[in-house]
Amino acid sequence: MDKNISIIAIDGPTGSGKGTISRALARELGWHLLDSGALYRSAALYATRKKLDLRDPEAMARVAAGLDVEFSAAADLEVALLDGEDVTGLLRTETCGAIASEIASMPAVRSALLERQRAFAMEPGLVADGRDMGSVVFPNACLKVFLTASAEVRAQRRYKQLKEKGIDVSLPGLSREIAGRDERDASRQVAPLRPAKDALVLDSTRLTSEEVSATIQGWFERLGLRR
Secondary structure (H helix, E strand, O other): OOOOOOEEEEEOOOOOOHHHHHHHHHHHHOOEEEEHHHHHHHHHHHHHHOOOOOOOHHHHHHHHHHOOEEEOHHHOOOOEEEOOEEOHHHHOOHHHHHHHHHHHOOHHHHHHHHHHHHOOOOOOOEEEEEOOHHHHHOOOOOEEEEEEOOHHHHHHHHHHHHHHOOOOOOHHHHHHHHHHHHHHHHHOOOOOOOOOOOOEEEEOOOOOHHHHHHHHHHHHHHOOOOO
16 A cells, blocks of 8 residues: 555545545545445445355355455446446445344454455555544545534435435334444444544534535645545
């Protein structure tokens, strides 16, 4: 990993808006984008399809290390290809997300995906979206942001996103799933979800995505960094 490449790391819990903000920043800056969650979701989808033991860390690590997965750079990583198949919609289901959260708690899986994530750091720069981008994957990122929001607002945002995509989901069930995922992510032994020591924390509960993006761009510019 080239330490001279500029990286903005945006971490946060489910529904905090980090994916939307990361895509917007990458477009604005003309930088590459890493959706780290899509890598874990790809591993979850592959393991499920192959009917593997989702509780076996070694098996899940082998899946993570051997994934044939590609992301469409032209679409800001919105399109995911697994073994050549477009699985973008499948990766965004709550079932896939829940399984991904489970296997992401396995140290062997996180280790298997570490270098693959770091390989996304290329000129002119990278916006990395995830849960441990600033604390583990890119500790030398020039700007680290921890984006959060109230659990209620995050559930409502996620509910709206899924409904707009035609996915049937209940708000109470989604709230319970988000609460469970928050607990798993925060309590796992390796790379628990928490702000990096030098991260700037931004609560987006009462902010629009445009306001969040403008705030982060302001931080970026105050650091003396150029687009």
